[in-house]
Amino acid sequence: MEKKILLAMILTVAMAIYLSIYWFMEPRRVQKEGETMRLEAVEKGKPLYLTHCARCHGETGGPQKRINAINSKNYLEAVDDAILYKIVERGIPRSGMVALGEKDGGPLNQEELKNLVAFIRNWEKKAPVLPEEPPAKERSIFIQEEVAYTGSESCIGCHESLDKKHVDAWRKSSMAKHAFSYIRTEKDKTKCTPCHATGYDPEKKTYKEENVGCEACHGPGEKYQEMMMGKDALEGGKIARENGLKSCTRCHKAHIGKEEHMALARKGQLPYP
Numbered sequence: 001m002e003k004k005i006l007l008a009m010i011l012t013v014a015m016a017i018y019l020s021i022y023w024f025m026e027p028r029r030v031q032k033e034g035e036t037m038r039l040e041a042v043e044k045g046k047p048l049y050l051t052h053c054a055r056c057h058g059e060t061g062g063p064q065k066r067i068n069a070i071n072s073k074n075y076l077e078a079v080d081d082a083i084l085y086k087i088v089e090r091g092i093p094r095s096g097m098v099a100l101g102e103k104d105g106g107p108l109n110q111e112e113l114k115n116l117v118a119f120i121r122n123w124e125k126k127a128p129v130l131p132e133e134p135p136a137k138e139r140s141i142f143i144q145e146e147v148a149y150t151g152s153e154s155c156i157g158c159h160e161s162l163d164k165k166h167v168d169a170w171r172k173s174s175m176a177k178h179a180f181s182y183i184r185t186e187k188d189k190t191k192c193t194p195c196h197a198t199g200y201d202p203e204k205k206t207y208k209e210e211n212v213g214c215e216a217c218h219g220p221g222e223k224y225q226e227m228m229m230g231k232d233a234l235e236g237g238k239i240a241r242e243n244g245l246k247s248c249t250r251c252h253k254a255h256i257g258k259e260e261h262m263a264l265a266r267k268g269q270l271p272y273p
Contacts (some may be wrong), residue, residue, distance in 0.1 A: 038118060041114060041115045041119075042119050045116045045117070045118050045119025045120070046119050048108065048116045048119070049116055053116075056096065063130070071120075071123040071128075072127055073124065073129045073130075074129060074130055075127075076120075076124040076127055077124070083158065085113055085114070085117050086157060086158040088100050088117065089103075089104060090154070090157055091106075092222075101113055148220055149199030149208040149215050149222070150215070150220070150221035151199075151209055151213070151215075152209060152213035152214045152215070154221055155213075155215070155218075156214070170214070175211065176211050176213070177211065178211070179196045179197075179210075179211045179212050180211045190205060193205075193207055195212075195251035196211070196212070197210050197216075198210075198211070198212060198213035198215050198216040199213075199220070217243065218240045218244050
């Protein structure tokens, strides 16, 4: 009996020593394995970059004619891997940067896109800090420049993984689902469409999408996409939030008379009495 107790104690001590060594060594092993996988991804991403990106961005990602540097510490600290992935996957409309992701018509699959991002991210430790560009005179981008509305799906493509709760709340809202239906029978839609649709052009009397999309509050998406390609990603986020706050009174302080607005509501064309 005493031998069994002694054997059990020895086994218990041995197990405790083994677990202690395991707990001490495992984080290092995982870290080393993770670094090995990262370097492998960087190595696989290099030929992808040289094939698909170097023609415009140069072999080292430095500043090119009319193209901001993507190997600057300023830029790489401002954008995370999720944003970089979306940029190379979806491209930037009207900028010359085409979509590289398969689902957007490009040649690269998900694994190749991740390797490409890993290669670009690998520049960060040694990337130079480039001089700051002069700040823009006007922070708001609402119709201040001739930029295009890209549609809510373009915005959601990047933001769904970053702000899922916000996107889900918008999708369930009346403004995203029903706003345009309240004015569908109006003969003169010029009074209502600016607030019940997104991307309204008063000269052409056209709009980008029915209902209140992302750009109805935050402004044309093309400008934000351009900012993502520079070191202004964080600044773009600030502007988007500011524009969102400023935009409320454009519609909620109705541009048509209160009595007329109430009359439309009573006809069932507005969501409130």
